[in-house]
Amino acid sequence: MNKASLILTGITIFLTTAAVAYLGFIVTGVIRQQRSFKNFRWPGTFLAGLLFLLPLLAGIYLLPQVMTPTASKEATVPLELWAAGSLIFSYLVFFTGHFFPHRNKYYNPGAKLVFISLLPSMANAGIIFIITTYLNSNGDKLYYLVFYFVLCVYLYVTTNKIIKEQVLDISKTVILDLNKLIISKVFNTSFRDFEKIRKGSLFAVLNEDIERITVFCNNAVNLYTAGITVILVLIYLLTINPWAVLLLFVVLAVILSIHYSMGIKTAKHFHRASELREVYMDQLLGLSNGFRELIMHQVKRRDYRQELDTSCTNYNEVIHQAYKKYINRTMVSDMAFILSIGISCFLLPAIFHLDMKVVTAYIMGALFLWGPLNMIVKSVPEVVGIKVAWKRIQQFMGANSINSEEAIRQLIEQDSFVIEKYSNREVDSITAEEVLFEYSSEQAPDEKYFVGPLNFEARKGEITFVVGGNGSGKTTLAKLLAGLYVPGRGKVKINGKLVPGRELGEYFSVIFSDFYLFRKVYTETGVSKKNTEALISLFRLNGKVTVDNNTFSTLNLSRGQTKRLALLQCWLENRPIFLFDECAADQDPEFKEFFYLELLPRMKQQQKIVIVITHDDRYFNVADSIFKMEMGQLVCLNDKVM
Numbered sequence: 001m002n003k004a005s006l007i008l009t010g011i012t013i014f015l016t017t018a019a020v021a022y023l024g025f026i027v028t029g030v031i032r033q034q035r036s037f038k039n040f041r042w043p044g045t046f047l048a049g050l051l052f053l054l055p056l057l058a059g060i061y062l063l064p065q066v067m068t069p070t071a072s073k074e075a076t077v078p079l080e081l082w083a084a085g086s087l088i089f090s091y092l093v094f095f096t097g098h099f100f101p102h103r104n105k106y107y108n109p110g111a112k113l114v115f116i117s118l119l120p121s122m123a124n125a126g127i128i129f130i131i132t133t134y135l136n137s138n139g140d141k142l143y144y145l146v147f148y149f150v151l152c153v154y155l156y157v158t159t160n161k162i163i164k165e166q167v168l169d170i171s172k173t174v175i176l177d178l179n180k181l182i183i184s185k186v187f188n189t190s191f192r193d194f195e196k197i198r199k200g201s202l203f204a205v206l207n208e209d210i211e212r213i214t215v216f217c218n219n220a221v222n223l224y225t226a227g228i229t230v231i232l233v234l235i236y237l238l239t240i241n242p243w244a245v246l247l248l249f250v251v252l253a254v255i256l257s258i259h260y261s262m263g264i265k266t267a268k269h270f271h272r273a274s275e276l277r278e279v280y281m282d283q284l285l286g287l288s289n290g291f292r293e294l295i296m297h298q299v300k301r302r303d304y305r306q307e308l309d310t311s312c313t314n315y316n317e318v319i320h321q322a323y324k325k326y327i328n329r330t331m332v333s334d335m336a337f338i339l340s341i342g343i344s345c346f347l348l349p350a351i352f353h354l355d356m357k358v359v360t361a362y363i364m365g366a367l368f369l370w371g372p373l374n375m376i377v378k379s380v381p382e383v384v385g386i387k388v389a390w391k392r393i394q395q396f397m398g399a400n401s402i403n404s405e406e407a408i409r410q411l412i413e414q415d416s417f418v419i420e421k422y423s424n425r426e427v428d429s430i431t432a433e434e435v436l437f438e439y440s441s442e443q444a445p446d447e448k449y450f451v452g453p454l455n456f457e458a459r460k461g462e463i464t465f466v467v468g469g470n471g472s473g474k475t476t477l478a479k480l481l482a483g484l485y486v487p488g489r490g491k492v493k494i495n496g497k498l499v500p501g502r503e504l505g506e507y508f509s510v511i512f513s514d515f516y517l518f519r520k521v522y523t524e525t526g527v528s529k530k531n532t533e534a535l536i537s538l539f540r541l542n543g544k545v546t547v548d549n550n551t552f553s554t555l556n557l558s559r560g561q562t563k564r565l566a567l568l569q570c571w572l573e574n575r576p577i578f579l580f581d582e583c584a585a586d587q588d589p590e591f592k593e594f595f596y597l598e599l600l601p602r603m604k605q606q607q608k609i610v611i612v613i614t615h616d617d618r619y620f621n622v623a624d625s626i627f628k629m630e631m632g633q634l635v636c637l638n639d640k641v642m
């Protein structure tokens with residue numbers, strides 16, 4: 001069998017096998033109901049595909065004339081037809097896949113990529129084959145070789161364009177899904193766990209780690225193409241001299257194992273760098289949140305800046321070391337590869353008594369391998385980096401939570417529950433029975449602080465005060481009542497019925513001492529302009545702020561005005577229980593009077609349950625009942641309730 005027949009047979013077998021395999025995937029996908037029919041505007045796409053195929057069909061047709069000038073044309077015509085037929089058949093099968101897309105959105109572009117990414121490698125191998133054929137020829141096939149060279153370049157460029165666009169689409173989806181996944185995870189984290197998360201790590205995961213995975217997605221296809229190119233060039237070299245390929249193989253195995261063993265050390269550096277980046281991010285957050293405090297005092301500013309500089313330098317140093325180690329590795333592998341080329345060049349002809357033409361072709365092939373191989377070898381740190389990034393995302397997400405497609409889907413969709421209405425609900429009482437909560441941390445397991453066991457009750461149409469010294473546990477009680485903390489023991493009940501932790505919060509409108517005011521008012525019913533105008537006047541914010549489209553016109557207000565706005569927002573939410581944690585603590589006498597003597601009685605009048613954590617003993621007479629917190633224990637100061 002001459003070379004042309006061999007190549008044509010190879011093309012036919014490869015394309016037919018790939019097409020039949022793909023057809024098999026489509027059919028099984030349809031049977032398993034993973035794929036279903038979906039129509040699209042296909043005629044234009046189909047014709048564009050056919051146009052793309054035309055030069056390739058010409059290439060198949062001309063192949064026998066280039067490679068076997070002396071062979072009879074009749075002998076190869078059927079093979080040309082088979083090859084051309086298999087190309088069209090595979091195109092039709094490939095196209096059919098568009099009509100039956102897989103349910104998994106990564107599967108369709110992924111399968112397409114696996115197939116198309118083979119083509120640039122083939123074009124690459126074709127180019128080296130054409131060049132070496134030309135070098136070894138006497139120039140009689142120049143026009144044909146130029147045609148095939150252009151054909152290979154055409155194939156390389158067009159398929160690479162398709163691949164790059166597909167990869168871009170996939171990485172866009174990956175970024176979006178991972179971001180949504182992390183955000184969903186944050187939303188589904190309990191408040192206590194959220195308190196424990198280092199905020200720097202949240203931003204590090206959202207920025208750096210996801211970015212790293214995306215970059216890897218882009219490079220993975222290049223890696224795959226490089227791998228196929230290496231295989232094809234090796235096959236070509238095999239046809240020139242098998243022993244030389246074996247030698248090359250041994251050299252490559254040695255280079256890769258050296259590279260890999262050096263890579264383990266680099267991985268440790270990359271891991272350490274990620275940890276230091278979290279610390280740095282945390283401090284950057286401190287800079288942003290505490291800028292006002294920092295800018296005012298020289299010492300604070302100097303010391304914080306020093307700390308920030310130190311963590312920035314530490315991070316930089318470690319990442320620098322990691323990349324330095326990586327450079328050492330690449331130098332070792334670069335040197336080993338160049339040495340192996342030298343050995344091939346000087347020793348091979350002597351050992352195997354090879355013709356110089358064969359040696360030239362061999363060296364050409366080996367040099368051609370250099371690019372793709374380099375890419376594969378140099379991607380090792382990327383693979384290490386991605387392993388580190390993925391591990392951190394997994395850690396962040398919690399063990400075993402994202403190991404299946406179903407788990408991911410459920411997590412993303414978890415928040416799409418039906419919204420129940422809680423405003424205006426009839427709530428007679430909220431009670432805590434023998435509730436106990438324990439603060440503990442992994443860093444200091446021996447240092448524990450207990451709140452409770454305690455009993456508490458607040459009733460409709462009554463104002464309940466909770467008083468007590470700093471650190472006695474008042475805010476912890478508030479978080480337990482509002483379902484932010486889950487008690488280790490005991491129960492929190494609404495109207496005498498046990499309510500799940502997550503639902504408890506729905507009954508509350510809360511202002512904690514370190515509250516965050518959102519610019520938009522998120523209410524079940526939206527807010528009417530007329531109603532809000534009256535409220536703005538009640539809260540004495542006229543001329544300061546307006547509400548349009550459920551959104552406050554500004555948040556640039558004084559601290560007291562911001563508190564009033566937060567109270568106004570609570571009012572708009574219209575939940576059955578109001579809870580205020582030291583809401584008037586840092587306010588002027590006028591605000592205090594407004595809060596204790598005007599607002600709270602109005603809420604009471606509206607039959608709300610009003611719980612107020614306070615130190616303002618001047619207004620204790622406003623309360624219907626007063627509880628006192630002492631070292632985590634609760635006592636009722638008047639027996640009106642208990």
Ligand SMILES: Nc1ncnc2c1ncn2[C@@H]1O[C@H](COP(=O)(O)OP(=O)(O)OP(=O)(O)O)[C@@H](O)[C@H]1O
Pocket residue numbers: 195439440449468469470471472473474475476477629
């Ligand atoms: N996130 C936390 N992790 C660990 N321990 C905590 C945490 N928050 C509070 N504590 C501990 O629980 C105790 C009670 O805190 P809490 O905030 O409930 O007190 P408080 O009565 O509201 O104080 P203050 O009047 O100063 O606001 C504190 O002594 C503190 O040591």
